[in-house]
Amino acid sequence: ESLLQRELVTLKKEIVNESDSRFSLFRFSKIRSATNNFSDKNKLGEGGFGIVYKGFREFMNEIKLIASLQHKNLVRLLGCCIKSKERILVYEYMPNGSxxxxxxxxxxxxxxxxxxxxxxxxxxxxxxxxxxxxxxxxxxxxxxxxxxxxxxxxxxxxxxxxxxxxxxxxxxxxxxxxxxxxxxxxxxxxxxxxxxxxxxxxxxxxxxxxxxxxxxxxxxxxxxxxxxxxxx
CATH class of the missing domain: 1.10.510.10 (Transferase(Phosphotransferase) domain 1)
Known part of the structure; x- marks a missing residue:
């Protein structure tokens, strides 16, 4: 088990303990399959600037911040995936769009x-x-x-x-x-x-x-x- 994976598991435990919420570590293969290899047909939207991270530590801190937010009028963070240079956040699906x-x-x-x-x-x-x-x-x-x-x-x-x-x-x-x-x-x-x-x-x-x-x-x-x- 890599140091990265151990840190992710620790992060998951911290999030669950601090925010009392469900949080999952998704496999990259599962996300790729769910989005049909990130097909444009399954693309729901794109941010004006996207989310840019300087590195792994900043990304981890960002996850902890977002996961701590618990309100009915905020989109809920379900989990994340980190593989190589990929940094992916998984949110709940909103059926009525934007x-x-x-x-x-x-x-x-x-x-x-x-x-x-x-x-x-x-x-x-x-x-x-x-x-x-x-x-x-x-x-x-x-x-x-x-x-x-x-x-x-x-x-x-x-x-x-x-x-x-x-x-x-x-x-x-x-x-x-x-x-x-x-x-x-x-x-x-x-x-x-x-x-x-x-x-x-x-x-x-x-x-x-x-x-x-x-x-x-x-x-x-x-x-x-x-x-x-x-x-x-």
Missing amino acids: LEEFIFGVRAKKSWPVRRGIIEGISEGLLYLHDYAHECIVHRDMKPSNILLDHEMNPKISDFGIARICLSSVTESNTTTAIGTFGYIAPEYYSQNVYSTRSDVFSFGILVLEIISGKSAVGSYQLSGRSYELRK
């Missing part, structure tokens, strides 16, 4: 009760990340494609690849480069590389406008004028 498809898709649903429930669910998930998780977490990439919908249309926040821990919900942190999706990035984050929980709240506000109006913020948002065409 919020992006719900709002802007060809068969976009316009039910007001459903839209209201989605807004409430996203807000509850964000509140958990900012105030009730083990550590204050800023998502930094809140957008429709990162909100997934389960079989009952409950929203689940996903893609924590660029999420960061803050000391508290009122603390501001600096980064060398603003990372996220243009149209959803808070002005101070874009111009000054300063992020906080308020950055997520700004992005959430854009999401609410999109859900209500059915119009995309991308291409409508003018950073210099701080104006929106969604009201039209």
Whole structure:
């Protein structure tokens, strides 16, 4: 048994003990079979930046962070797989796709009760990340494609690849480069590389406008004028 496998087994035990959740170590062959050798036909989506890790230790820490998050409005991490240079995270399947498809898709649903429930669910998930998780977490990439919908249309926040821990919900942190999706990035984050929980709240506000109006913020948002065409 390799050192890598022993560390993975130890990680699994730590996650199960700390978060009281089920967590599995998947074989690469099983994931390859389940996705039909990573066929594009089975591809559900792709993050704007993906998840980039400097190395094994950083990846392990990222897994522990995500696995510790337990809330009905966050996508649940089922397990992981590490083989050679491959770093794979396995999440629960969301049958109704993303919020992006719900709002802007060809068969976009316009039910007001459903839209209201989605807004409430996203807000509850964000509140958990900012105030009730083990550590204050800023998502930094809140957008429709990162909100997934389960079989009952409950929203689940996903893609924590660029999420960061803050000391508290009122603390501001600096980064060398603003990372996220243009149209959803808070002005101070874009111009000054300063992020906080308020950055997520700004992005959430854009999401609410999109859900209500059915119009995309991308291409409508003018950073210099701080104006929106969604009201039209």
